[in-house]
Amino acid sequence: MKRAIFxxxxxxxxxxxxxxxLATLLIGLISATALWSGVQAINQQARNAYDRAAAxxxxxxxxxxxxxxxxxxxxxxxxxLRRAGxxxxxxxxxxxxxxxxxxxxxxxxxxxxxxQVGNAPSIVRGALQSFITPPxxxxxxRETLSDLHLAEGTSPLTSNxxxxxxxxxxxxxVPDVLVVDIGIAQHILNKAGELSHLLVGKAQGKPAPxxxxxxxxxxxVQPNAETELDRLxxxxxxxxxxFGLLSFFVGLFIVNxxxxxxxxQRLPMLRTLRACGASARLLNTVLVIELVTLALVAGVAxxxxxxxxxxxxxxxxxxSLRGLYGAQIPGQLVLRAEWWFAGIAISVLGxxxxxxxxxxxxxxxxxxxxxxxxxxxxxxxxxxxxxxxVALAVxxxxxxxxxxxxxxxxxxxxxxxxMLGAALILPAILEIILKLGQRTARRxxxxxxxxxxxxxxxxxxxxxxxxxxxxxxNVGVSTMVETFxxxxxxxxxxxxxxxxxxxxxxxxxxxxxxxWLRQRPxxxxxxxxxxxxxxxxxxxxxxxxxxxxxxYRERWPLLQxxxxxxxxxxxxxxxxxxxxxxxxxxxxxxxRIAIPAPGGDWTLDIAGIxxxxxxxxxxLAVNIAALIRRFPDTPQTRLGLIVAPDQVPPLIAxxxxxxxxxxxxxxxxARVKAESLRIFNRTFAVTAALNTFTLAVAGIALLTxxxxxxxxxxxxLAPLWAIGVTRPRLAAIELLKTxxxxxxxxxxxxxxxxxxAWCLVAIVNVKAFGWRLPxxxxxxxxxxxxxxxxxxxxxxxxxxxxxxxxxxxANLVRIFANER
Numbered sequence: 001m002k003r004a005i006f007x008x009x010x011x012x013x014x015x016x017x018x019x020x021x022l023a024t025l026l027i028g029l030i031s032a033t034a035l036w037s038g039v040q041a042i043n044q045q046a047r048n049a050y051d052r053a054a055a056x057x058x059x060x061x062x063x064x065x066x067x068x069x070x071x072x073x074x075x076x077x078x079x080x081l082r083r084a085g086x087x088x089x090x091x092x093x094x095x096x097x098x099x100x101x102x103x104x105x106x107x108x109x110x111x112x113x114x115x116q117v118g119n120a121p122s123i124v125r126g127a128l129q130s131f132i133t134p135p136x137x138x139x140x141x142r143e144t145l146s147d148l149h150l151a152e153g154t155s156p157l158t159s160n161x162x163x164x165x166x167x168x169x170x171x172x173x174v175p176d177v178l179v180v181d182i183g184i185a186q187h188i189l190n191k192a193g194e195l196s197h198l199l200v201g202k203a204q205g206k207p208a209p210x211x212x213x214x215x216x217x218x219x220x221v222q223p224n225a226e227t228e229l230d231r232l233x234x235x236x237x238x239x240x241x242x243f244g245l246l247s248f249f250v251g252l253f254i255v256n257x258x259x260x261x262x263x264x265q266r267l268p269m270l271r272t273l274r275a276c277g278a279s280a281r282l283l284n285t286v287l288v289i290e291l292v293t294l295a296l297v298a299g300v301a302x303x304x305x306x307x308x309x310x311x312x313x314x315x316x317x318x319x320s321l322r323g324l325y326g327a328q329i330p331g332q333l334v335l336r337a338e339w340w341f342a343g344i345a346i347s348v349l350g351x352x353x354x355x356x357x358x359x360x361x362x363x364x365x366x367x368x369x370x371x372x373x374x375x376x377x378x379x380x381x382x383x384x385x386x387x388x389x390v391a392l393a394v395x396x397x398x399x400x401x402x403x404x405x406x407x408x409x410x411x412x413x414x415x416x417x418x419m420l421g422a423a424l425i426l427p428a429i430l431e432i433i434l435k436l437g438q439r440t441a442r443r444x445x446x447x448x449x450x451x452x453x454x455x456x457x458x459x460x461x462x463x464x465x466x467x468x469x470x471x472x473x474n475v476g477v478s479t480m481v482e483t484f485x486x487x488x489x490x491x492x493x494x495x496x497x498x499x500x501x502x503x504x505x506x507x508x509x510x511x512x513x514x515x516w517l518r519q520r521p522x523x524x525x526x527x528x529x530x531x532x533x534x535x536x537x538x539x540x541x542x543x544x545x546x547x548x549x550x551x552y553r554e555r556w557p558l559l560q561x562x563x564x565x566x567x568x569x570x571x572x573x574x575x576x577x578x579x580x581x582x583x584x585x586x587x588x589x590x591x592r593i594a595i596p597a598p599g600g601d602w603t604l605d606i607a608g609i610x611x612x613x614x615x616x617x618x619x620l621a622v623n624i625a626a627l628i629r630r631f632p633d634t635p636q637t638r639l640g641l642i643v644a645p646d647q648v649p650p651l652i653a654x655x656x657x658x659x660x661x662x663x664x665x666x667x668x669x670a671r672v673k674a675e676s677l678r679i680f681n682r683t684f685a686v687t688a689a690l691n692t693f694t695l696a697v698a699g700i701a702l703l704t705x706x707x708x709x710x711x712x713x714x715x716x717l718a719p720l721w722a723i724g725v726t727r728p729r730l731a732a733i734e735l736l737k738t739x740x741x742x743x744x745x746x747x748x749x750x751x752x753x754x755x756x757a758w759c760l761v762a763i764v765n766v767k768a769f770g771w772r773l774p775x776x777x778x779x780x781x782x783x784x785x786x787x788x789x790x791x792x793x794x795x796x797x798x799x800x801x802x803x804x805x806x807x808x809x810a811n812l813v814r815i816f817a818n819e820r
Contacts, residue, residue, distance in 0.1 A: 007278055007286045014266050024258040026298045031697050032251025032350055033302025037343040038309035039244030044339060045314065062114075063200040065210075065218045071598045071633075072194040077214050081198065082112075085207035088198040089113050092182055094189040097159035097505055099148050105178045107185020114201020132181050136165035139179040145169055147176075159505035162188050221538070248350065250470060250697045253462040255354040259291075263358040284363050291351050299347030303340060313689055384428045391425035408767040415759050419472060422752050423465040430457055430464070430744060445725075445733075452716055453737050460738075463702040464745045470698035471746055471789045474691050475753020475782065480760040481688075483776045484613075491611050492676055494557040496669050497549075498527055498640030499648055502655065503665050510637045513659060517639075520654075522647035525549065529638035530624055532631040534596050537585065541595070542617045543631070545624030546576075551642065556621075561608035562589050572626025574607040580770020581618030582609050595620070597630045613771060695792065703796035706738065717804070718813075731805035735797050742793035746786055753785075 015022040065081075065088065067073045078090045092107035110128055131137045135155070145167060150156060155163045165180055173179065186192050200220070210220060273283060398417035401410050431454060438450035457464075504510035517523050530545040546552055546569070553566050559579060568574040577587060587593060587606055595602040604622065612619050628634060643651055648668050655666050667675075717730055725733075754777060761773045 003278065004282065004286055004289075007273060007283065008290060010269065010273065011266070011286060011290055014262060014269065018262070018265070021258055021262050022294075025255060025262070025294060026301075027700060028251050028254030028258060028354075029295055029298030029347055029351055030251075030302040030305060031700065032248045032255070033299050033343055033347040034305035034309055035251065035693055035697070036244045036248040036346055037303050037306030037339070038313070040342065041306060041310035041339055042314055044336065045310075064221050065198040065200060065214075066196075066221055068216065068219050068596065072191060072196055073217060075193050075195050077217065078195060078198060080213050081207075084213045085203060085205060086210075086213070087112075087114055087201035087203050087207075089201070090182055090195045091197050091199060092185045092189065092191060092194065093196040094185070094191070096178070096188060098156050098164070098178075099150075101147070101176075103144070103176055103178050105180065105185055105188065107180055107182035107189075109182045114199060136181050136184050137168045138165045139170040139173060140167050141173040141175045141177065142169050142171060143175040144173075144177070158188060164188070248346070250466040250694060252350050252354045253466040254697075254700060255351060256357075257459070257462050259355045259358050280363050284359055287355075287359060288352070291355055292348055295348040295351035296344065298351075299344040302347055303343040306343065309693075384431055387424050388428040391421045391428070394421035394424065402763075408764065411759065411763040411767050414763065415756060418755060418759070419469055419752070422472070422748075423469055426465055426468050426745065426748065427457060427461040429748065430461075430741065433744060434741075445720075448720070449733060449737065453741060455716070456737065457741070460702075460706075460741065463698075463706075464741065466698040467702055467742065467789065467793070468745050468749045468752070470694045471749035471785065472752040472756055474695055475750060475785055476756025476760055477691055478781055478785065479754065479757035479776070479778060480765075480773070482778055482781060483757075483761060483773050486776070487611075487773050488613055489677070491557050491613055492673055494555040496672055496676075497551045497555050499643045499645070499669050500641040500652060501667050501669070501672060502639040502641070502661070504637040504639070504659075505665070507636055509659065510639065513639065513655070516658060517641065520651065522644050522651060523641055524644070525551075525642035527551075527640035527642070528624055528636060529640060530627055530634045530636050531638070532627060532634045536593065536595060536618070539584070540617050541581070542615070542619045543595070543627055544619055544621045545627035545634075546621050547624055547640075557611040558608045559611055560589050565607040568605065568607045569621075569623045572623055572629065573603075573605060574622075575604040576608040576610050576621040577606050578612035578615065578619040578621075578770075579609055579772070580612065580615070581620070582606070583766065583770045584618060593620070595630075598632070599630065602630050611771060613769075695788070699792035699796050702742070702793060703799065706797055706800045721809075727807060727809075728805050731801045734804060735794075735801045738797040738801075739790065739793060742797075743790060746789045746793075749789070750782055750786065753782075 072092075075090060078088060081088050089112040090109050094105050095102055096105045097103070110131060131139075145152065148156065150167060152169055153166045155166050157163050164178065165184060170179070180188070182195075186194065198218075210218065270283060274280070394417050398414055398421060401414040401417060405411065405414060434450055434454045434457065438447060438454065441447040441450055502513060504513055514526060514528075517526055527547045527549055528545070529547070532543040532545075534541050534543065546556075548566075548570060556576075558565070558576065561576075562568065565574070565576070569576070575593070577593070582588060585593070589606055589609060591606045593604055593606065595604060604620070610621065628636065641651075652666055652668060655661055717734075721727065721730060758775055761775050766772045
């Protein structure tokens with residue numbers, strides 16, 4: 001034990017003499033742990049929210065009985081099933097408006113709730129008497145109470161004037177959900193004696209066959225361990241995880257570079273310890289203990305930084321998930337103990353992985369070889385050949401994934417293999433370019449410039465790999481986002497055809513508004529709209545009613561269409577299908593689809609495919625009159641108005657005064673577009689932040705590599721100074737070398753980034769969202785990113801160059817006194 005402590009003290013003395021190397025090592029571990037743990041904290045917060053939504057009152061993890069046509073059914077069926085031994089519990093679901101906001105209203109019967117529902121029984125049965133006895137209670141999440149700006153115990157009014165029972169906070173509930181007794185829900189929704197579905201518990205015995213009790217009225221939907229939100233948001237969280245993993249590996253490049261140089265500089269110390277009787281196994285054990293200790297310290301600091309990163313990004317992530325998928329994520333970060341343990345573990349494992357090569361080489365090197373300062377670089381040429389061969393093999397895997405892969409995981413695997421292969425082959429490509437430059441050099445100093453750049457390449461290769469990956473990801477993601485932005489604006493102009501949009505509280509108000517508008521001369525057209533929901537192949541489908549108006553025929557974003565497609569929509573025998581639904585169901589123009597409707601299946605011909613960005617549900621667009629005929633209970637509360645541009649503000653003011661409409665109920669086209677673009681920009685704010693983090697870490701990797709190599713560079717620079725090259729000129733040459741190699745790396749990153757962008761647009765987006773964007777190249781954006789990368793490289797190179805320019809001549813002279 002004493003011998004191990006003595007060896008540890010000797011090894012730690014190296015860090016006292018080289019504090020910059022210690023700072024480099026800690027910065028690498030902290031940045032890697034912070035970015036990875038921050039992303040995992042965000043993902044964990046979102047997953048917890050999905051679990052809350054799925055486990056409360058019969059999410060997808062509870063078996064349910066639903067009407068075959070998606071309609072409500074009589075509660076007498078519930079009574080008959082209970083008598084037949086079925087452990088069912090009734091639920092009525094609907095939408096209500098409170099304070100100008102729409103909420104999901106759930107009516108439940110707490111006595112019959114089965115244990116399989118999750119935390120629902122404990123939520124309701126906590127105060128059973130007050131929940132079921134007049135006036136009852138409305139259970140809400142704390143976030144919902146805050147959004148309504150109401151105090152607990154308040155009884156707010158719905159849009160039709162019906163009061164809700166007093167509000168009571170239930171922390172387990174998800175936001176935007178109101179839970180009441182089923183009798184109260186039937187009264188509020190005006191659906192006396194009706195149910196939406198039945199929750200099915202675990203039967204004690206064998207109940208009667210379902211068909212013998214209800215006939216073909218209901219169908220059983222089995223529970224699913226994976227929620228709908230899980231499936232919809234997998235791509236988003238996988239994207240975040242990919243960014244976190246990339247940042248983690250870029251951070252490990254810093255760690256690997258710092259540890260490699262520290263081991264190299266400590267080789268004389270290791271030789272001395274070996275000569276004093278310390279075994280190689282004991283030395284490596286103490287080295288591992290030293291590394292783990294440093295990793296634990298850096299891991300704790302990284303977790304603290306990761307917490308602040310997650311807390312700063314969480315609001316934008318919540319906005320993205322809400323805008324893209326309708327997922328409600330609490331804005332306050334709550335972390336579990338396993339997150340802290342996982343962060344510490346990933347820091348330790350990352351440090352060990354980064355140091356693995358150094359540990360193995362130190363274990364295998366003989367004592368005498370350890371005295372050679374550059375023993376590990378003698379086989380550099382063979383290593384480049386081997387690394388290039390591995391890169392080609394990785395590219396082969398990427399080609400196989402491109403040809404045979406057919407999933408989102410395969411798409412991300414293709415991206416990973418492309419970037420890994422490019423990173424591995426980068427040193428070999430730079431070696432070839434520098435070797436060609438050396439052959440073309442005519443003057444001695446120029447020849448030394450190229451030869452020394454080749455020698456320096458081994459120490460900078462990891463930092464240059466990090467720069468290549470960070471810049472390529474920035475180019476790829478920025479190109480994809482800019483493409484999406486331009487496409488989204490064009491699509492938005494097509495979808496938002498009307499000048500004013502109105503959302504009435506109910507059909508009666510919509511009729512009153514419509515009659516009032518007919519008397520207004522500035523209103524050129526009233527475009528009715530409606531939406532209904534159904535299921536096809538166990539997937540939720542949204543039916544969108546379109547009016548027959550020239551504006552829609554001119555602007556609707558059709559990607560493909562049959563001849564006379566709009567005319568075929570009028571009789572109600574054809575539909576347009578959204579791009580993502582057409583891919584999901586493998587349907588094209590000319591195919592047919594059967595839609596469950598209250599009066600029986602509605603068979604429709606596919607007359608066109610249209611873009612529908614940002615909608616997590618599949619959508620079919622049909623003629624509005626046909627939609628009302630097939631779904632007579634569909635609310636007809638949506639109106640679009642064509643108005644003279646200068647008359648829009650006074651008309652909106654008159655609507656608000658006449659009908660008491662707020663900003664949520666009436667809006668002009670410009671405000672709707674501005675809000676949509678704001679949500680779009682906030683959606684990609686997370687991606688932009690992670691891009692910035694990754695590029696910053698790559699800049700730090702380059703800086704730390706240059707700083708750690710600064711002292712080892714003196715034996716190459718001192719002879720030049722001795723023959724008359726001044727220190728400022730030496731500094732300028734060093735700066736030019738670093739910037740030149742960084743420029744070559746950045747130029748190689750541009751085509752790689754465009755390839756990444758193509759993969760994101762043509763493969764990942766299609767598998768994740770169902771839509772494919774057009775691929776565009778933006779030269780000005782590429783130039784800006786190139787300038788940013790070069791600026792980061794220049795800043796990274798300035799500090800060691802300034803130190804060299806200001807170095808005292810005595811330090812350079814001392815180089816010749818040391819035995820090398």
